[in-house]
Amino acid sequence: MNASAPVAPRALLLAAFDQLLQPERFKDYGPNGLQVEGKADVRKIVSGVTASLALIEAAVAAQADAIFVHHGLFWRGQDGRVTGWMKQRLGLLLAHDINLYAYHLPLDAHPELGNNAQLGLTLGLKADRLFGDNNLGFLGSRSDAAENGFESAENLADHVRNVLNRPVVLVGRAKGAIKNVAWCTGGAQDYFEAAIEAGADAFITGEISEPQAHYAREMGVAFIACGHHASERYGAPAVAAHVAAQFGLAHEFIDIDNPG
Structure with a gap:
């Protein structure tokens, strides 16, 4: 990736997403915002529907510094152990220092980009x-x-x-x-x-x-x-593209097909 490409701090991106989507308004099924902390500076965002292993692998191949999704990794009432599929997904994110941002109900509700x-x-x-x-x-x-x-x-x-x-x-x-x-x-x-x-x-x-x-x-x-x-294929790329444009960052939507 071009080292001279525009960069946005991880925390500034989080503030931009929060300001746009206002997660504090919702009582949700899981945490909204930064779910997995990666590198401090972001040059490229990959958006997708779900933080699946396939999406994370595609984001690694696309040299993304951050992933923005609707369905994150953590949900209320789930088993908290890091084993099996959770270990695979978290391990890949951490190994490549990729930030994971996830917004559930706030992303559904936004009146223009949701x-x-x-x-x-x-x-x-x-x-x-x-x-x-x-x-x-x-x-x-x-x-x-x-x-x-x-x-x-x-x-x-x-x-x-x-x-x-x-x-x-x-x-x-x-x-x-x-x-x-x-x-x-x-x-x-x-x-x-x-x-x-x-x-x-x-x-x-x-x-x-x-x-x-x-x-x-x-x-x-x-x-x-x-x-x-x-x-739900349309909200994540719309929001990610909007925020990426604010900072001049690269953005790519990767749709991992799912018949469900």
């Missing part, structure tokens, strides 16, 4: 209001000129499938055209009832649980599951 905002932008949806815990759920409609939205649930599911280039699961059938679309990325199936209360004709998220399938059929609101990983 997972929900970026998924909506990717799908051509414009949010009119927020709903659910922490206002993580987005509710809106098509951002193009189609005033009547999508012709049917099947039409919307086809649109999501084509744009994300991933198979989707459609359960339930809305009554008529789909005008109000709710979405919340990842494992947000528990937001389905709140989406219905908010007035949604269809709900898009990453996964569908057994109870929600029955509820979708009974309530006449379409439920579209497009894959946890597929729905």
Whole structure:
């Protein structure tokens, strides 16, 4: 890597991420921010969805000094022993002195660069209001000129499938055209009832649980599951690119494919 490339101190990057994402607003499932300390100065950031061994290996090959992800290494209630897969991932990060920054709910929630905002932008949806815990759920409609939205649930599911280039699961059938679309990325199936209360004709998220399938059929609101990983590919690179640009740093998004 070019030794004369712009450099940002590790702590200054953390402050920039924190200022942008405001993790103190959230009661999360794990620690947000710097999860693994690496070298003091950063020239290149690699972003990805999950701090998997494959992503860390790719970041090493890309000569990254920092990794920025949505799913970090540490979660509330997990086994705290450093064995097996945890030893492999931590060992590789420490051996190459790579910083690991991870933001979970704060990355979902950012109104412009977060997972929900970026998924909506990717799908051509414009949010009119927020709903659910922490206002993580987005509710809106098509951002193009189609005033009547999508012709049917099947039409919307086809649109999501084509744009994300991933198979989707459609359960339930809305009554008529789909005008109000709710979405919340990842494992947000528990937001389905709140989406219905908010007035949604269809709900898009990453996964569908057994109870929600029955509820979708009974309530006449379409439920579209497009894959946890597929729905959360957009926030991390958007935030990392934004912060990297502030400091003139190199940035590369590496998407480790995951069918889940």
